[in-house]
Amino acid sequence: MFHPELRLLRSFAAIAAEGSVTRAAERLNLTQPTVSGQLKELEQAIGQPLFHRTTRSITLTACGTRLLPLVDTLLAQSEVLRHEVEAMQVAGRTQFRLGAAMYTMDIPERIALLDAFSADYPQIDFSFDNRLQSAQIPDLLHDRLDVSVLLGISAPWQGPDASATTIYNETQYPEVLERVVLRRQPMALLVPRASPLAALDIVPRVALHGERIAMLNHEHGSAVTDPIEAFFAGCGADAVIPAEGNALAVERYADRHAMCAVGIGWFPLPPGLVSRPVEGMDFFLDFAVVLGTGANRAARQFFAFAQRWQAARAAGAACAA
Known part of the structure; x- marks a missing residue:
């Protein structure tokens, strides 16, 4: 009985697409002997050759031609399955890491926002990163910190090759990071x-x-x-x-x-x-919720909540005025 193995089928499909074992190996980031061995293993399992080989070319046999569309469909479905499982895994994460420097602990907006979020989302936990903001910002940019509440202003960013001293500062963060401002305080x-x-x-x-x-x-x-x-x-x-x-x-x-x-x-x-x-x-400084580039689903739920929470506050202030 034939039990298809995805690693063998991927090598078969890559050889068919590239017309070359060498190029298929490069495409799959494998060695040429590995891809050749996987093709041989698949042909032995099927009991039929899948390619005609000459010194100049490699082409599908009738059996290979018959199998290729089925293999392509199966590989595509395996990718759909992989993405779905990864989405389910991300959806199951109920904790995120929140950057909040110690000197922000008494800011009323921080207290009120976190209390409101905890009341509405009791199933989501978060842990605090109380380092200085200058230490948090690189982690927000490089997928090591989910979200932060930052006291400062956004500023242009020259990209990952820019000098760290131009952007990783205590009250200055890259404007490429998505944010929602909770309060703007004049100096x-x-x-x-x-x-x-x-x-x-x-x-x-x-x-x-x-x-x-x-x-x-x-x-x-x-x-x-x-x-x-x-x-x-x-x-x-x-x-x-x-x-x-x-x-x-x-x-x-x-x-x-x-x-x-x-x-x-x-x-x-x-x-x-x-x-x-x-x-x-x-001159002014903002107090803002700033989303990291690799924020998980729980952190994005927190960020979306902060957006709604702030919009409701702004609407209430407008009505009062």
Whole structure:
């Protein structure tokens, strides 16, 4: 009784399509002796030769001609079966990995979104990756992390061969990654309470001439830091970049030295500082759900839920207004 083996049938179909054992082997990423051996094994199992062989060509026999369309159909159906099984396996995954840096843990949108998702999808579990965002972004791009909630802005990406320092930054991520923005927070100037600037509702640009202003360091990404530095340089201010240049450290530095600072607006202020808008200053950071390139089905369900959740919030805010 004949029991067809797919590996033998694939070699037979490849030889028929290529008209050459050597080219069939290249097509299948096998060695020529392996393909020849598989053809011989298939012919022995059938009891009939499937090809006429000469030094210059290899052509189907009558038996081979009769079998080829049946083999092609069977191989096509095997691919359909493989895809269906893989889809069933993916559908069965009920866990995903969520990137969320520790400093985002108290952001209200993060808390509310995760609570709402857990209530609506109790069968789906997720584990946290609490590393810095600069460590999460490469994993989102290379199928090692399903989805993240990121505090920052999207920026142009030059592709996988670009220098890592141009894109893998703390508040800058590639715009090629699909995202849904949960909140956009304007940046402002943090001013010492005792400063005359604190009495102003909006700080005019000319009032910043000669002011020392603590800035975020360049690890946040040039798309974030360069426009800010250029803006304040245009105001005649003097930029100061502390040794520890993350947002929280910059605010503490400014409070300790009674000087102004760039405030990102996402965290409670030190007691000695107040936030003031500046004339013409238009910078912001988003809090967004960002989907990885290799996100599994459970992560995509979370992302779709975040889209619906945010759309409902936006509609509610519009009605309230």
